[in-house]
Amino acid sequence: MIDAKYLCMAQIPGLPKMVVEAFKLGKLNTTELPGTKANPVIIALAKEANVANIYTSDEVAWCAVAHTVLALRAGKTVAFKGYARLRAASFLEFGQPITIPCLGDTLVFKRDGGYHVGLYIAEDTTHYHVAGGNQSNQYNITRIDKKRLLQARRPYYSIGIPQSVKRFFFSPAGEISVNEM
16 A cells, blocks of 8 residues: 555646556555465456466565556556566666656666566655555555665656656655565
């Protein structure tokens, strides 16, 4: 679930479509189920990402699955298929690289054992506030250390970059993610 302090962001005029979809996804119950059961909402995301035949348990990292769904719902081209849609590192080829991330940009982070992908919502002096799946075993917005950022990517916009695509700053408060598993 998305913390109430971020809900004001949903009211910004002309939000990028991926951000709109992130707030919609954040309202769903996406908490992983312990044990052999799997959350049907997360499994439905895998179906929407066209990987249901290879993604069968929410125990497997699903940040890339959720991010693929955001991109597809927003009408963005996701050129990679199959197992690549399960890999956060695949998003290193999404859109175009940028040096200063802004609202709606894709962020790929390094983590123990691999990578993590999420969506820039805001930042503070030391952390990005990132909407993403598999963060504390759910879809939410959490803070991730800026030092972990491997690359920021901006999706292609067909009718120009929305005016809301800019940097937003929040106070440095809230949970800090150290390893998205």
